[in-house]
Amino acid sequence: MAERKRIVVVGGGAAGIGLCRSLARRFRDTHDVTLIDRNRTHVWKPLLHEVAAGVLDPNLEEVGYGGHAARWGYRFFRGALEKIDRERQVVTTSPLLDEDGDVLLDRHEIAYDWLILAFGGVSNDFGIPGVRDHALFLEDRGQADRFRQKLLNACLRANARRAEGEDATVPIVIVGGGATGVELSAELVHAARALNSYGLESFPSDAMRITLLEAGPRLLPALGEDVVAKVEDELTSIGVDVRTGAKVTEVRADAVSVEGMEDLPATLVLWATGIRGDPAVADMSDLELSKADRILVNPDLRTVTDDHILAIGDCAHCEPPGQDGPIPPRAQAAHQMADHAVEVIAAVEAGRTPEPFTYRDHGALVSLSRFATVGSLMGNLAGGRVAIEGRLARAAYLSLYRLHIISMHGWLRGLARLAAKQLGRAVRPQIKLH
Ligand SMILES: Cc1cc2nc3c(=O)[nH]c(=O)nc-3n(C[C@H](O)[C@H](O)[C@H](O)COP(=O)(O)OP(=O)(O)OC[C@H]3O[C@@H](n4cnc5c(N)ncnc54)[C@H](O)[C@@H]3O)c2cc1C
Known part of the structure; x- marks a missing residue:
């Protein structure tokens, strides 16, 4: 029997968590998939402003990686990426500490055949004092x-x-x-x-x-x-x-x-002035980075430094042909890159040349809480951006979240979660005071 290959994904955010489910389903018979994340649970980042304002209870939104992994047939390892050894094809995670600073789990090595980096970015402070x-x-x-x-x-x-x-x-x-x-x-x-x-x-x-x-x-x-x-x-x-x-x-x-x-x-x-790459990546690896410390990838999302390492989402700097500038750090881009990464691995393993990634910008929408939702969608018929507002804009705004839920849980469970959330809204307080 052929030896199973190992796919390691670092970062279970907007891109990574749905990606692990897709990989585990697609390569069930041939590959082991492992997700490494420094947290125990996932909360979709575009909800964080609602969590911060207290209008959304994160306990109701979070998804435990352990349970998700068990359900979809991949492994979860809790830890923060510390080093990538490309020669040995091994990643090292830093020691895991408990709330008192005592070591729970020592430094750990995990071997890979494919490594997909999806660990997001950090806030850009432009070096401004304070x-x-x-x-x-x-x-x-x-x-x-x-x-x-x-x-x-x-x-x-x-x-x-x-x-x-x-x-x-x-x-x-x-x-x-x-x-x-x-x-x-x-x-x-x-x-x-x-x-x-x-x-x-x-x-x-x-x-x-x-x-x-x-x-x-x-x-x-x-x-x-x-x-x-x-x-x-x-x-x-x-x-x-x-x-x-x-x-x-x-x-x-x-x-x-x-x-x-x-x-x-x-x-x-x-x-909240935008995202840049994590400067720590320069110490973790010899991967080539952009000026903003994002990992440089080829149009097919494989890093320019190593064909067996892909970078997707906010940590990647990707400028596919025909794209006006790098792909923006957005959830819709992260989801699309995750889908593409699965196809890249499938293509390479089948001996084909992977297609370049094509970013489909569906537009940008802004929710002003209960007051209004406005934005623009990319209208194919109109050949450009179409401004929308009101209920239509609200529905389009929520569709990105719904797609994320379905990419994480599949159609049946995803729709059940969305329905439960809708019911819950009727009985929960408007704000979280603890
Ligand atoms: C408040 C807010 C609102 C937003 N609204 C929108 C929106 O409306 N539409 C839109 O398109 N985009 C929006 N975005 C941007 C969007 O959230 C990001 O572009 C998207 O989450 C990027 O996905 P990602 O998977 O690359 O990274 P993330 O979602 O940030 O996930 C990164 C994951 O990597 C893990 N990680 C990080 N470092 C390490 C490490 N060293 N070791 C192990 N694990 C690690 C983290 O724990 C996390 O789970 C919003 C962002 C914010 C903050």
Whole structure:
């Protein structure tokens, strides 16, 4: 009997978790699939702003890797990638520590025939002083939980001071006018409006002061000007202070400095200015990287350095022919790359040359919480972007999430989960206060 080949996937995020299910199904009889992730559970990243604002309970969204692996026939290994030894075709994970810092599991080696890197990116702080020390990020569930806890504590404190007659507020500065910053601003307004009826009786919604800063001339550069104008109007009408052309020069514990403006007081600063590759990758391997530390891949998603290593999702820098610039770090791109990676392995093993990856941009949509959903879809008939809003935009916005659920759980279980979520919405509180 032929020896089984080993496919190792590092990172079970938007790209990796559905990929493991697909690989395990496609290569059931010939390959062993192993997923390595530093966390025990998966929460889809585009939901993190809702988790941060407290309008979504992450416990109801998370998927345990162990259970998912057992269900779909792959192995899960918890650990953080530390080293890639290309010569021996072995990856090493760093020692796994418990909550007290004691070693749970020592450094570990896992051998591969195929290695697929899908470990995402890190927030780009552009080296601006104080960002790493004082700002919060939305890179994973832990960080979103931390933001929510700090937000609730700040609101509770302000509520108590207001009950004593003080005019206490909670100023929040969100840096970055992309989808994350815009969507979080709207979710925070929604949360602030709900807090009052959840026991913070002295805390009116306008006591949460939200300022959204964007260094460029306008929000959401990926969207058309008409759509962006609508977003700005809507944010302003719900009370968000939107400032474009605002270049942050420093973040301190209680304020943000902006070029040419007065300092902005800030109890909380959320940094959402985009994603770059993890600089640690340069120490882990000799893979060739872009200037932004993303792994350089050929058009078929195999790395330019090694034919047996693929990189997909936010950690990859891919510029296939005909593509105007590198593929953007987005969930829809991550999902499509995951599908393509399966075909690449199948093609190479069948002795064929793999097809180049083709990115299908389905458009960009922005959800302003319960207030509005706007964006544009790629319209084949119109031959370009078509602006949409309202219910149609909401349905299109949710379709990406639904596709992710189905890619993780299959049609039957995926639809059952979506139905359960819909039912749950009717009985759950509007915000998570713990
Ligand atoms: C708030 C927010 C909203 C967004 N909204 C949208 C949207 O509406 N539409 C859209 O298209 N995109 C959106 N995005 C972007 C989208 O989430 C990312 O592009 C997508 O998640 C990238 O997928 P990925 O699999 O490459 O990485 P990720 O989803 O980030 O997954 C990376 C995985 O790798 C693991 N990992 C990291 N380092 C290591 C290591 N050293 N060892 C082991 N495991 C590791 C992590 O634990 C994680 O599970 C949003 C992002 C955010 C933060």
